[in-house]
């Protein structure tokens with residue numbers, strides 16, 4: 001690694017109607033380094049990177065690339081400069097093969113208009129081998145795991161001769177094992193002299209992979225530091241500018257009566273004979289690998305997938321739940337893992353999204369009581385510190401973590417007795433994570449029961465009273481309070 | 497600390513900013529036509545324009561609801577014709593006026609509900625379902641009348657078109673009432689909220705416990721019923737129900753909706769915008785007529801206005817980046 005900066009961003013400012021997203025940001029990137037961008041939800045990390053990748057135009061400031069000032073006009077221009085971005089939503093075409101995706105738009109041709117398939121697959125194999133990957137370039141992208149799709153994006157960026165690679169929360173949808181694979185790839189890229197900007201809310205990752213870190217707060221640079229020599233608590237303090245109490249503030253509540261019992265549940269989507277029960281005041285953690293059937297279980301209970309056999313009891317009463325409406329009426333709330341495609345109606349406002357499942361609460365004879373609605377929404381915005389200029393801001397304009405908070409409030413507003421949280425803290429900053437955990441405490445103290453599906457082992461261990469581990473559509477193990485450890489959960493999930 | 501750099505903005509502009517743009521377009525048009533032909537800005541001509549706009553404007557309300565759900569309804573014009581002839585024949589058969597009117601509305605409602613069921617229960621794309629209905633309803637109207645218009649109605653019925661309330665023609669009053677109700681429904685009721693939610697993200701709506709099938713069917717039913725209402729007003733005005741009435745009305749209604757800022761992608765739109773859109777089309781037609789522009793050229797001009805309006809809209813939206 002050399003110290004020469006490849007890129008400098010100076011005094012960057014970016015405003016949106018009614019919002020100053022970036023006020024005065026300085027950022028410097030060296031050759032072959034992994035540079036972490038750290039900051040709370042809405043601090044401006046994604047916006048800064050969108051300016052660098054040409055998706056947004058800066059309102060003021062300078063970008064200096066290779067010692068010359070550049071105006072990055074659009075994403076295509078950024079690519080020709082050697083700046084590539086791996087977005088959270090991948091830009092791959094599902095029905096094309098890996099190779100075709102890597103060379104999309106610049107297919108090798110023997111004659112104009114005639115694609116040379118052989119050359120594509122050879123070049124793609126080379127690009128993938130370069131990264132130490134053994135992915136068949138003929139496979140269709142839609143058949144790949146999320147992590148593999150991400151690798152294809154990386155290979156594509158490299159084949160474009162990327163010198164700067166931007167990764168905005170790349171691990172949000174990956175399992176622990178896949179994160180390891182990604183890190184191996186990142187180290188290979190570093191050796192090649194590629195500079196990487198890495199955004200993540202998982203503090204452990206930063207120490208594992210980062211060289212330097214720049215902290216943003218409220219659209220301003222707090223400072224740039226060497227990762228070595230920094231401690232987690234110091235970084236958190238720089239980031240949130242207030243003292244944070246312990247990360248997992250778990251408070252135990254004496255377990256109440258049984259609220260939910262599932263007996264012998266099976267579905268067409270691969271759930272096999274699932275039985276468990278849930279009590280008032282309890283957090284039941286559900287762990288397992290991607291594809292173990294955790295989300296399917298939640299969908300089945302919530303009436304989304306057809307149940308082929310088995311019964312669900314609520315408060316001892318047998319219920320037929322065949323639609324989300326029926327589930328909500330039975331007192332179940334479901335926070336889905338994918339906020340963009342399932343959680344939010346992006347063109348609607350914060351207020352409208354927040355009150356969607358509980359519209360009945362805010363209306364009489366079908367007419368909305370906007371005052372009541374506004375007061376409720378305002379309460380949640382304050383309580384969860386949702387960063388938004390006003391209640392009528394469309395959620396599409398909120399930062400990722402703040403969108404997640406809106407989805408969460410939407411279910412809180414519904415006042416369910418049983419909550420299913422699928423990856424509740426995905427993309428949420430450390431401060432807000434703790435706030436969400438405290439909120440779970442308050443819910444359980446009030447007698448609510450929570451099923452928490454999570455891929456973050458520490459979260460499962462830190463917040464659950466009991467842990468179920470799923471494997472291949474069944475419950476493989478159950479750990480009572482104090483029995484669960486990282487190793488035991490992993491062993492059970494892998495079936496060793 | 498947290499609110500640093502955040503400027504509060506009234507929600508008026510965020511809701512109606514887009515409509516102010518369209519409205520200034522309409523006013524600009526009015527000024528230009530006034531300069532070109534003084535006769536344009538007379539009370540009698542403006543009332544005439546409003547009356548011309550009513551039929552399309554009413555149909556376009558239903559279209560706006562449908563488009564907000566990210567759907568489309570190609571059958572509105574044919575449904576109008578069918579509802580018109582059903583009502584007319586019942587009137588001729590001696591049915592009391594209120595019942596005949598109810599039958600007109602009901603026929604429209606029924607066609608719309610069938611559309612809705614084909615789309616929700618039958619899972620057909622709205623384009624296909626309503627394309628089919630467009631042909632079925634038109635064919636039924638022609639079969640029903642053997643292709644002949646049904647003409648001549650009692651004065652009580654015709655007064656729906658010829659009467660006035662304090663100088664304002666009854667159809668215009670009805671149109672304004674329809675718009676006021678529709679605006680209220682979209683902004684302030686559960687049905688309205690769900691309409692936006694379904695169009696903005698159907699899956700998220702479903703997961704929020706919304707009975708998507710029911711509400712979508714209601715929206716198509718509403719569009720059909722408003723076609724029925726338009727049929728009543730048109731029949732009263734012409735004193736004749738024609739099986740070929742309402743040809744291409746679906747296209748005019750879509751145009752008014754889109755000029756008014758409703759996105760074909762769903763989740764966005766207002767009836768206020770649609771009303772302005774419908775008025776722009778009517779003003780343009782009227783002005784061009786007064787100027788003696790041939791109907792061939794009129795089509796070219798109107799088509800260009802639609803394209804220009806949407807281009808400007810998209811350009812304004814992109815500028816935010």
Ligand SMILES: Nc1ncnc2c1ncn2[C@@H]1O[C@H](COP(=O)(O)OP(=O)(O)OP(=O)(O)O)[C@@H](O)[C@H]1O
Nearest residue numbers: 016021041042043044045046047397398399400401
């Ligand atoms: N297109 C936009 N229109 C209006 N406001 C925007 C837009 N994009 C971002 N913002 C605002 O700018 C601020 C910074 O957002 P940004 O997405 O950069 O945050 P972030 O640091 O990436 O947060 P997170 O960790 O939650 O992803 C937020 O307050 C957000 O609401």
Ligand SMILES: [Mg+2]
Nearest residue numbers: 045046399400
């Ligand atoms: Mg972000």
